[in-house]
Amino acid sequence: MRPLASEILITGDEIREKVSELGRAIAADTPVHGEIAALVILKGAFVFAADLLRAIPRRTRVGFMETHKDPHRPALTNFQFTHAFSIENSDLLVIEDILDSGVTMNRLLARLAARRPKRIRTAVLFDKVSQRTEAVQVEYRGFEIPNKWVVGYGLDDDETYRNLDYLGYVEQG
Ligand code: IMP
Ligand code: MG
Secondary structure, eight states, X not given: OOOOSSEEXXXXXXXXXXXXXXXXHHHHTSOTTOEEEEEEEETTTHHHHHHHHTTOOSEEEEEEEEEEOOTTOGGGOEEEESSOOOOTTOEEEEEEEEESSSHHHXXXXXXXXXXXXXXXXXXXXEEOGGGOSSOOOOSEEEEEOOSSEEEXXXXXXXXXXXXXXXXXXXXXX
């Protein structure tokens, strides 16, 4: 795909290779006759999830959750299922696009744990490790990336660029 308006950080081919690697790792850790309850965190994770889930040859249910983050009061991050999705006693796989401070993921995991899944695993494609303010549980991690505002492959800048085939970045300010 021809670049639209951002610099390339990770190519589409590199992402595809990594996603199939993650899919193989997740499958290897999932019983052949098991069932995964995959929870996709909207909107950013929709592209990653579509590719990742097709790389995991296991019986899978898919649910979606919206998060609304108040940048000034992260403790008040709001999570909402888009449709009813049962996670009690499930083999839950949380699929998230990117980790920054880690605050969103930790709030979410605490909320989900209260619903008593059998286990919770997390898959995160991009990780701004240098920005972490809280330790976060991540079983399947794609790429460590620098602290830039990244876009594409699901991630947005003001709701644009989500459809880029690669991970790019936009200059801030
Ligand atoms: P955290 O709570 O600080 O870890 O922020 C994680 C959330 O911030 C992600 O779910 C994204 O929605 C958003 N985010 C963080 N960095 C970026 C970025 O570089 N591009 C687009 N969204 C981002
Ligand atoms: Mg997000």
